[in-house]
């Protein structure tokens with residue numbers, strides 16, 4: 001599995017050119033991409049490339065690996081964003097947020113000229129929600145009320161608990177995460193919009209209609225899916 005992740009991360013480098021502003025996603029697959037990107041920058045094979053991190057994780061990795069970082073408020077545009085995903089359906093709709101970085105990821109990926117997604121073949125599903133819950137970032141004071149409201153959607157929501165801290169996971173933005181399991185997600189775009197209409201919801205992990213290209217690491221090589 002790690003080799004498949006490395007292979008898609010290497011393939012993603014072909015999309016990066018001099019003078020690009022690159023959105024840097026979060027997670028184990030993007031970590032390889034940031035490492036390889038840093039290598040090309042350090043070896044001067046790429047010039048004037050800047051990364052816009054989507055999390056503390058991607059910021060730290062970029063700094064460690066020699067990728068110059070800038071904030072979203074310092075750039076006029078983002079040429080390309082590169083990120084992993086937890087599920088990809090046949091229309092290239094995504095579930096993201098296993099790493100709790102969904103809000104900043106969506107802010108940056110929505111604005112990128114091209115949004116390139118890197119996954120291994122285990123992430124491909126027929127229907128979103130088949131394997132993974134939908135993460136929902138919420139204002140802490142509202143978590144219980146929102147968890148109850150989610151039941152209207154024929155779903156159950158669980159507060160995500162931390163493993164190296166007592167109590168809940170706290171996101172980079174200081175919020176909580178609810179993991180919502182839906183009986184069946186018929187229309188991802190519809191659900192994405194409806195969830196964000198609930199007061200107290202900051203953002204949710206359905207990324208409908210924004211991925212442009214998905215690189216899939218398979219045992220037979222890297223496959224390219226396009227919308």
Ligand SMILES: O=C[C@H](O)[C@H](O)[C@H](O)COP(=O)(O)O
Pocket residue numbers: 025026027028029030083084085086096097098099100101102105
């Ligand atoms: O918040 C985390 C992100 O959405 C990740 O991009 C996603 O969970 C995929 O991560 P990985 O490449 O580690 O499977």
